[in-house]
Amino acid sequence: MFSRRIRQMTPSATSSLVGKIAELRASGADIISFSAGEPDFPTPTKVVEACCLALWDGKTKYEGVGGILPLRQAICEKLLEDNGLSYGPDQICVSTGAKQALYNAVMALCDEGDEVIIPTPCWVSYVEIVKLAGGVPVLVSTNEDFSLNIGNIVAAMTDRTKLLIINTPNNPTGAVYPQETLDALGEIVTGRDTYVISDEVYEKLVYGGKRHVSIAARSPELYRRTVVINGFSKAFSMTGWRIGYSAASVELTKAMTGLQSHVSSNSTSFVQWAAIEALNSCAGEVEAMRRAFEERRDYMWSRLSSMPGISCLRPDGAFYLMPDVSRYIGSHSPKGEIQSSQDLCTYLLEDAKIAAVPGEAFCRPNTLRFAYSTSMENIQTGMDRMERALAQLRDI
Template sequence: MEIARRAAGISPSPTLAIDAQAKAMKAKGIQVINFSAGEPDFDTPEHIKEAAVAALKAGFTRYTPVAGIPELRQAVCDCLKARGLSYEPADIVVSCGAKHSLYNAMQVLLNEGDEVILCAPYWVSYYEQVKLAGGVPVVVNTDAATDFKLTPDALKAALTPRTKLLILNSPCNPTGVVYSRSELEALAEVILAHDLMVISDEIYAALLYDGLNHTSIASLGPEIKERTIVIDGVSKTYAMTGWRIGYAAAPRAIATAMTDLQSHSTSNPTSIAQKAALAALTGSQEPVAAMRNEFARRRDRILTGLRELPGVECNQPGGAFYVFPFIGKLLGRRFRDRVLNNSTDVAAVLLQEYQVAVVPGVAFGTDPYLRLSYATSMEQIEAGLERLAAFVRELQ
């Protein structure tokens, strides 16, 4: 049997693969410190779970409209209005997670050979989803010196007559960087001048620190809004990763096309999860504030600990729940009889020898870095930092 080329060319998600390996080790009784998963360790807030239970008891278990129940789509509009974005429910498509929303958007936007600008380090699934839609990923590299941000000049240099789409992610996975309004305005000028489309992945918009404010590029004016698809969801903000509810806000024609596509793949997202998401968006936001405050506390601790490790450098993330330390000064050194040549080598040794799960930077298109998620307890962070320090001490 021959597998289709589009499937044979897919690389599995390295973040999910490492997380699965860490969880398998834990199931065997191994005490793994798991910094790999982009998943809050908090439970879903009680009022959200109660809404799901109520939906079950009411028999809300049948098909819904493909793009989501009307009241949830209206709630999304209301939430986006707080970001300075005006949409109607017909512009909203609710899907099975933000990843699904991204997939739908690329499927309806891209033709064979269309080029898509990705800013490295980028979230792992962007690259593969572009390829699945027939597009060509064009990677623009950034580094800690520029705070991992795409500049207008770098964007211009990457453009060709085949460029169709730019994917922006702020706050960013894996770096946690947050684009300012002025930085987005400068990028929007290039986007409009070259007739590009934009996917703005804003899944971490509620997780900002140090008094930073979120700006959506779609909020900068009607022209750029008509060229932007905003992606968000409830997974990260409300600790609802397993509920699988994401959404897209898009120009009407694109939203219609995404709905039509979804009608032939998943149909509607889970009915019960939609009711839970409605409760998340319309109910108390106090649990979100509490989680955000705890994430900020954890960020400060893991950042301090990493910066105390000889040879490790780390920029301060402004949002999300990741740190992305530079480990270039550790490469070329030996761990026992093994030379560490790249971030993959370092991640492998940490998991095998110290039971610390991290994601190598190469998974995000950038080396030599590691991604660590601080969406875990302070106790796990302290233990993980101790093991990382022991690892660095053993290097020759």
Template sequence: MSAATSPSERRVSARIGAISESATLAVDAKAKALKAAGRPVIGFGAGEPDFPTPGYIVEAAVEACRNPKYHRYTPAGGLPELKAAIAEKTLRDSGYEVDASQILVTNGGKQAIYEAFAAILDPGDEVIVPAPYWTTYPESIRLAGGVPVEVVADETTGYRVSVEQLEAARTERTKVVLFVSPSNPTGAVYSEADAKAIGEWAVEHGLWVLTDEIYEHLVYGDAKFTSLPALVPALRDKCIVVNGVAKTYAMTGWRVGWLIGPKDVVKAATNLQSHATSNVSNVAQVAALAAVSGDLDAVAEMRTAFDRRRQTIVRMLNEIDGVLCPEPEGAFYAYPSVKELLGKEIRGKRPATSVELAALILDEAEVAVVPGEAFGTPGYLRLSYALGDDDLVEGVSRLQKLLGEAKA
């Protein structure tokens, strides 16, 4: 081993050094920095609602700040009253009956995802990851010692993978399949029949399923959310559900998520969290308790706005020659294909990749989008429509003007 690569000389571990920065957060940070510098940038990068957290949730947090009970350590796995409320909320919204002992409250959905993979993966275990995927999934798998195996779906199938594709990717090392519906970054929603087929396939082969239900309440039109362990009861002993308050209640900054799973796995993940972070902020947990215990009226109002914006952005994007945008059925993202624009001349440049195209769009149109490379599928862009209606129209109008100049 050369001196340059010896452990004593390596400043950052190979394991951590291999992690890439979150592309979505990087785009959002750059857009905000440009805006702070006075440039009229419109950002489609961050996946967070533009609404304030509902007032009754904020008031619950204010009261918690005044209560000395919450000034101290609490159980690492979460406030008992919050875990009980999450169990009730899960039954109400998903038809999935669980006990509070099957729940771990985490610092956002990201911690839940990492701890879930860390609890069940051994080095070399494979996880089937449908792509396009959210940027954090493969990084969490690798951090836990696992190997992500990508299965790609494109716009021709509405970004939904089939059982046949999953089966083709399965090997003797496969331990887990990731299932996300509604999806980030595509907004794809699986039908009940397709979801059931995937769940039954996992049961047949003894696989674990990690299902991310963070966008459960953001579905539109005729699409319906279905919870996999509720739909396929035989899966429950090998299923981990990840969820949180971030998207449903406009609480991205509060950092409260959770995982639901078999008791032994939840206990192991709780042990990990007890050493990593201890309990989630008590004030944030009390706010989450108010959120999951309350009604869904505020959620319905936000969903109505997102649905309106969804229809607007899809229509406007599809008016651009060379852009093809399937209609998303859930979440708050559009994921258009821009493959026909690559290599064409736009203001003196010929972007060969969607990374280069996204950079050109930011420089020339002052619009921030995330390139498909971040989600495992080059040739696409992700645009979050969780921003004001006026900014949305202005931003896509700028795209129409710039991309409309493309020529061979």
């Protein structure tokens, strides 16, 4: 009954976990979840007010597919100010979330059989988006410290390499790629028929005085070859509003907008007016959230690192920690052997009532992903529970 495309698709592991957590909660279990990739803060009040005003003002009709001009202009100003990137409004396409912008870009660039390099661990959707577009995902492992391994990427490139997808700050690792790494990538793609998709949705969440750099700003050649993807979900705590955007060449933007015209048309009209408010007047709120995340990162990292058998890097960005749990593979709970990080997750969920995502979901077995986008109180209680549960495992 189903198309090959659908049969080849793997449903999102994080979404199925959400279902399992909901089931356990419904049966009365007090679950602390570290699985959600979304900020726990409310959307800034100014944004909500701007949305209400837009609704009352009748901004409820179809708009131009690529977004209203004032929003595209505000995005251009943001890209210039924050990233040193100069785009015109005809280079911006506003979409229903960064996810749609990514899908547009891959669909517009990838032909059947084209290879797409994706460094791993990686966000769950890249691989599936590439497969849906008929492309071939080529997974390339990062170094142990989650920095990009340039040698591995060079070795994976062939005449069919059409795209390289990078994500900095990174989900699931939290890694922030330094300028030198971006320059090294630039050298690899220059002079070939290879494009870069740079997913920068976590750009506002960078810690310890580090700075986010966009690869598109590193050279005129990279500017031409890169599709910058960004959005409002993570920086402004607007996950449910579903709004994101791409910035690219005029021709590519036309192609992506054309595709979107047959899929969803414009992103929600009144949400676009609220997005302008977010860009223009929420720097204070964004910074307050960033500071809270940094404090949580420090606390959670110190708790995880002090647990026996757990080794955890302290990343510079996003809101994730990805500890290595290989010492626990082969250990035993009262219910049996822990054979994978998936098993460890199930044990932690059922026995400690805490939810993390198994590294298998991000193409890195023997790890778990913890999102610290939940309250400090939840993090403290969750880490206490985890410590107790791990201490009960035998044969580590």
